[in-house]
Amino acid sequence: MISIENLTFRYGARGVPVFQDFNWHVAPGETWSIIGSSGCGKTTLLMLLAGLRRATGGAICIGGSPISRPRPETGLILQDFGLMPWATVWDNVALGLRVRRFYGPDGKHAPRSVPPTSRGEARQLVERWLRRLNIYEQRNKFPGAVSGGQRQRTAIARTLALQPDLLLMDEPFSSLDALTREDLQNLILQLQVEMSLTSVIVTHAIEEAAILGRNILVLCDPPNTEAVIVSNPDAGTPGYRSTRTFLDKCNELRTLLGLSA
Amino acid sequence: MQRTTHAARPERLTAELTTEHAATSRDLLRQVARGTLARLLNLALALAIFLACWIALAAALDRDIMPYPWQVWPVFVEQMQGDLQTHLFASARRVLAAIAFSVLIATPIGMGLGQIRALNRIFSPLIGLVHPIPKVVFLPVILVIMGIGERSKIFLIALILFFQILVVVRDEAASLRPELIQSVRSLGAGRRALFRYVYLPASLPAVLTALRVSVGTAIAVLFIAEQYSTREGLGYYIVTLTWQRLRFEEMYAGILAMSLLGLVLYLVVDFLERVFGRWRRAGEF
Numbered sequence: 359m360i361s362i363e364n365l366t367f368r369y370g371a372r373g374v375p376v377f378q379d380f381n382w383h384v385a386p387g388e389t390w391s392i393i394g395s396s397g398c399g400k401t402t403l404l405m406l407l408a409g410l411r412r413a414t415g416g417a418i419c420i421g422g423s424p425i426s427r428p429r430p431e432t433g434l435i436l437q438d439f440g441l442m443p444w445a446t447v448w449d450n451v452a453l454g455l456r457v458r459r460f461y462g463p464d465g466k467h468a469p470r471s472v473p474p475t476s477r478g479e480a481r482q483l484v485e486r487w488l489r490r491l492n493i494y495e496q497r498n499k500f501p502g503a504v505s506g507g508q509r510q511r512t513a514i515a516r517t518l519a520l521q522p523d524l525l526l527m528d529e530p531f532s533s534l535d536a537l538t539r540e541d542l543q544n545l546i547l548q549l550q551v552e553m554s555l556t557s558v559i560v561t562h563a564i565e566e567a568a569i570l571g572r573n574i575l576v577l578c579d580p581p582n583t584e585a586v587i588v589s590n591p592d593a594g595t596p597g598y599r600s601t602r603t604f605l606d607k608c609n610e611l612r613t614l615l616g617l618s619a
Numbered sequence: 620m621q622r623t624t625h626a627a628r629p630e631r632l633t634a635e636l637t638t639e640h641a642a643t644s645r646d647l648l649r650q651v652a653r654g655t656l657a658r659l660l661n662l663a664l665a666l667a668i669f670l671a672c673w674i675a676l677a678a679a680l681d682r683d684i685m686p687y688p689w690q691v692w693p694v695f696v697e698q699m700q701g702d703l704q705t706h707l708f709a710s711a712r713r714v715l716a717a718i719a720f721s722v723l724i725a726t727p728i729g730m731g732l733g734q735i736r737a738l739n740r741i742f743s744p745l746i747g748l749v750h751p752i753p754k755v756v757f758l759p760v761i762l763v764i765m766g767i768g769e770r771s772k773i774f775l776i777a778l779i780l781f782f783q784i785l786v787v788v789r790d791e792a793a794s795l796r797p798e799l800i801q802s803v804r805s806l807g808a809g810r811r812a813l814f815r816y817v818y819l820p821a822s823l824p825a826v827l828t829a830l831r832v833s834v835g836t837a838i839a840v841l842f843i844a845e846q847y848s849t850r851e852g853l854g855y856y857i858v859t860l861t862w863q864r865l866r867f868e869e870m871y872a873g874i875l876a877m878s879l880l881g882l883v884l885y886l887v888v889d890f891l892e893r894v895f896g897r898w899r900r901a902g903e904f
Contacts, residue, residue: 410801430807440802444820444898453816454806460815467807498647500901513802520806 359421359524359556360384360407366415367402376402378581379416384573386523389550389593390558391571393611398577400560404528407558408434420524430458430469433522437529439513441501447512448497451487454520455480472521487515491545507538514542518549527559531566543569547594564615568607569593576614586614651894683867695872702856703869707876709851713769713841714884717776718830724777725784726826730818732785733792746789750782755840758847767848775844776837783833784826791825792818824896831888838881853877 362382368375376399384390392400405411406418409428418425420432428434441450455475461467475483488494491511496504501512510530517525527546531539543566550557559570567574572593576586590607598604670688677687695703732739758775765771795817803817845854853873861870 405801408801408805410804428805428807432805434802434805436798436802438796438798440796440798442799442803442817442820443901444824444895453803457803457806457808457812457816460812461807461809467809467812498644500898502898502901516806 359386359388360558361419362416363419364416365406365413365418367399367406367411367413375414375581377416378583380582380585382575382585384556384558386556387554388556388573389571390573390575391567391590392558392560392575392577393562393564393567393615394577395579395615396562397579399580399582400562400577401528403577404434404526404558404560408432408526427466429524430465430467430520431523433517433520433525435510435513435517435525435527435530437532439501439509441509441512441516443501446498446500447493447504447508448484448488450501450512451515451519452480452484454516455483458520483519484515487519491515505538506534507542510534510542511545514545514549518553521553523556525555525557527557529561530559532562539566546570550594564608564611565599567611568604569599574611576611578615588614647897651897654893655890683865686868686871690868691871691875694868695875698869698872699876702860703872703876706851706853706856706873707880710838710841710845710853710877711880713772713852714776714834714837714880716769716773717780717837718834720773721777721780721784722826722830725781726788726822729785729788730792730814730822733789734795734818739789739793746782746785750786754778754782755843758844762847772841772844772849772852776841779837779840780830780833784829787825787829788822791822795821820895824892824899827888827892827895831885831892834884834888835881838877838884842877853880 360383362380365377365380365382366375367377392403394400402411406413407420407425409425409432412426420429423429442453445453458468458472459475459477459480463470463472485494488497491514493504493508493511493515496508496512501509504512514530530546531542534542546557546559547570549555557570559566561567561570568590570593572590574588574590576588578586588607588610592598592601592603673688677685698704699707732742754775757778761771761775765774800813800817803813808816841852842854842857845852846858849855853876857870857873857877861867861873
């Protein structure tokens with residue numbers, strides 16, 4: 359699904375490279391967490407995958423083709439939700455489908471393989487996702503009038519309504535309270551299975567990395583030259599949060615990140 | 620996979636839910652309408668106070684230049700069926716044309732300045748310099764360059780509105796968070812879709828705010844511009860046709876017409892601002 363070969367990336371012409379000859383591969387259906395201290399380049403990596411930044415050198419291929427602009431089959435969810443404050447929850451969720459209808463299936467802004475959704479179909483899709491994410495009652499409210507958790511649910515619904523094959527998330531739950539965060543983490547786990555999504559989630563929370571990713575990529579201080587990977591095959595199994603394996607995995611990550619267990 | 624489950628959905632259910640969505644949009648409109656009704660009641664009260672002041676002033680002055688409302692009203696009604704209507708329409712046409720031009724030109728430029736930092740760095744000092752200059756002082760220059768026709772008057776008013784709109788649209792576009800732009804781009808939006816779905820709806824309330832605060836100035840300047848080289852318009856009617864001929868009751872009919880022009884424009888802009896700016900009152904985001 360994702361193949362990164364000899365990636366080099368630096369900010370500016372003479373800065374310290376964030377990535378240097380970096381290699382990383384993700385197979386379809388895998389769920390990954392990326393963890394690291396701030397400034398390690400985890401968000402940069404996600405922006406590169408999203409096509410919102412360009413690599414300085416090397417190749418990033420997603421689904422077999424090199425990436426130079428946002429790929430229509432990739433979904434992106436950010437910490438700050440990226441909702442339009444002037445549009446209702448409904449209109450925010452419908453945005454992606456509207457953008458697709460605006461361009462038609464040109465392969466650049468919308469996948470060529472997906473036939474254009476008619477207005478009626480789009481309405482059904484929006485409604486289904488609003489219901490699936492439990493925000494149907496909020497559909498006519500503006501983002502300013504709903505809770506943080508509901509805002510992030512809106513952003514998730516908007517992204518998933520486009521049926522992405524790859525879901526990228528940048529610290530999606532960092533600004534939410536603990537209960538809402540756990541609730542949404544469980545939702546993401548369900549959706550990963552339901553939609554057989556390949557997903558990459560960037561986080562700075564060790565527990566979150568261990569809960570959401572069956573594979574964990576650990577990034578260190580730049581330059582990152584080698585992908586440090588922790589396998590975490592039990593993630594997503596019911597009750598994983600309270601198992602011994604989970605705690606051990608968290609401690610392993612702490613050690614890798616240079617923290618004392 | 621999801622699409623197929625969808626097709627299987629009973630159509631009746633979908634239809635029901637769709638009308639439900641439409642019904643709640645109607646509710647929202649009804650709310651706005653109710654707000655408007657309350658405002659109309661307040662307006663009636665204000666009008667009563669205004670008339671009382673007028674009557675008191677007329678009684679205190681007791682001169683021809685200050686007639687009573689009941690002397691002015693029949694003249695207004697009568698004049699509105701004749702000449703005054705033509706003059707009102709001429710003035711309204713000029714203001715509306717100026718609004719249209721300034722919005723169409725200032726909005727895209729404002730968006731560009733707000734989003735492209737390098738451009739803004741170059742042009743902001745210039746705008747800061749020119750914006751506070753009262754544009755009406757350029758009336759003689761504009762008259763000479765653009766001629767005595769409609770164009771010079773429309774241009775002068777448009778110039779005033781232009782800077783007001785430019786500044787607020789620029790600030791609004793600059794305040795759009797990069798995260799918002801990024802996530803909309805990740806949904807597939809290129810420049811055209813960003814313009815249609817992000818910049819345009821984001822700056823619409825700002826444009827209306829700018830119009831609301833500047834439409835009064837625009838009409839005041841129109842009044843002055845209509846003193847020169849024209850035989851149409853309320854400014855001409857009030858000064859040349861009535862005041863200079865000591866037809867004070869007709870003059871007040873003209874003043875009333877000009878006030879109504881300002882009031883109606885203000886109310887329309889204010890109403891639109893309420894409809895399109897509803898989200899601003901929805902809370903912090």
